[in-house]
Amino acid sequence: MKNRNALLFGATGGIGEAICQELCAQDFDCYLIGRSAEKLNQLKKKFRLPPEHIFCSASMTTPAGYIQTRKWLESLNQTFPVAVHAAGQGMVRRASKISLEEWQAMMDINLNSAFAFFKLSWEFRADNRFELVYFGSASVDQVWPKNSLYGASKAGLEMFAKSLQKEIRPDGGRVWLYKPGSVRTGFFNGLPNHIPPEKMMDPRLIAKLVVDNLQSDQAIYFPEIPILSE
Numbered sequence: 001m002k003n004r005n006a007l008l009f010g011a012t013g014g015i016g017e018a019i020c021q022e023l024c025a026q027d028f029d030c031y032l033i034g035r036s037a038e039k040l041n042q043l044k045k046k047f048r049l050p051p052e053h054i055f056c057s058a059s060m061t062t063p064a065g066y067i068q069t070r071k072w073l074e075s076l077n078q079t080f081p082v083a084v085h086a087a088g089q090g091m092v093r094r095a096s097k098i099s100l101e102e103w104q105a106m107m108d109i110n111l112n113s114a115f116a117f118f119k120l121s122w123e124f125r126a127d128n129r130f131e132l133v134y135f136g137s138a139s140v141d142q143v144w145p146k147n148s149l150y151g152a153s154k155a156g157l158e159m160f161a162k163s164l165q166k167e168i169r170p171d172g173g174r175v176w177l178y179k180p181g182s183v184r185t186g187f188f189n190g191l192p193n194h195i196p197p198e199k200m201m202d203p204r205l206i207a208k209l210v211v212d213n214l215q216s217d218q219a220i221y222f223p224e225i226p227i228l229s230e
């Protein structure tokens with residue numbers, strides 16, 4: 001891959017930061033979008049990124065947030081063969097205990113932002129090559145109580161990613177939908193989980209897999225990849 005620009009949303013999280021680290025190790029130029037200026041600045045320092053490589057936006061799904069993010073991308077005068085969406089939130093709660101606001105907020109980050117991120121990164125994609133990475137969830141392959149909201153958001157993402165894959169393939173696009181089981185990140189802070197942290201997957205292993213895969217020959221075409229530890 002000659003153009004080694006990578007656009008990341010969610011690099012301030014456990015999986016996203018591990019992917020950013022692996023991309024930097026493999027000589028990619030990372031550009032990060034996040035909602036926390038403080039965390040983005042820490043990553044800028046850690047990965048020695050130029051200041052224009054980070055962009056802070058409270059949300060990319062509001063009209064103003066979308067336009068500002070687009071303006072930042074335009075100002076860079078760059079194209080991106082790689083785009084990674086690693087932002088999301090979890091919830092383990094009965095539907096009867098979820099408020100309308102909580103439902104909408106989680107759908108917004110887990111599903112709506114995936115669409116907004118696609119639109120933005122597609123507009124600034126590299127010629128003839130576009131690798132788009134999403135994180136679904138292994139939890140949607142079985143039905144669990146207390147997973148209605150998270151499960152619905154990830155099932156929606158899955159259908160979006162699969163359909164999108166068919167749409168963009170003729171133009172050199174490829175969508176990667178990873179469906180991990182439990183990964184050792186801050187994702188489980190405050191969430192009940194039956195798997196102890198030592199049995200969860202290391203985000204660095206997932207990052208290596210993701211970054212190696214996206215450089216594979218485009219004849220290799222995987223719509224979805226479950227990654228389970230046991």
Ligand SMILES: NC(=O)c1ccc[n+]([C@@H]2O[C@H](COP(=O)([O-])OP(=O)(O)OC[C@H]3O[C@@H](n4cnc5c(N)ncnc54)[C@H](OP(=O)(O)O)[C@@H]3O)[C@@H](O)[C@H]2O)c1
Pocket residue numbers: 009010011012013014015016034035036039058059086087088089090109135136137138179180181182183184185186187188
């Ligand atoms: N960890 C797992 O076991 C697991 C399993 C299956 C799928 N996944 C999926 O993998 C992705 C990454 O998860 P992770 O484990 O890295 O989680 P994490 O460590 O909790 O990181 C979550 C990331 O999402 C961002 N984010 C959350 N809500 C946001 C909002 N409203 N607006 C903007 N950014 C927001 C966070 O930003 P801040 O840093 O600013 O909070 C952070 O960058 C998620 O989509 C998750 O559903 C994770």
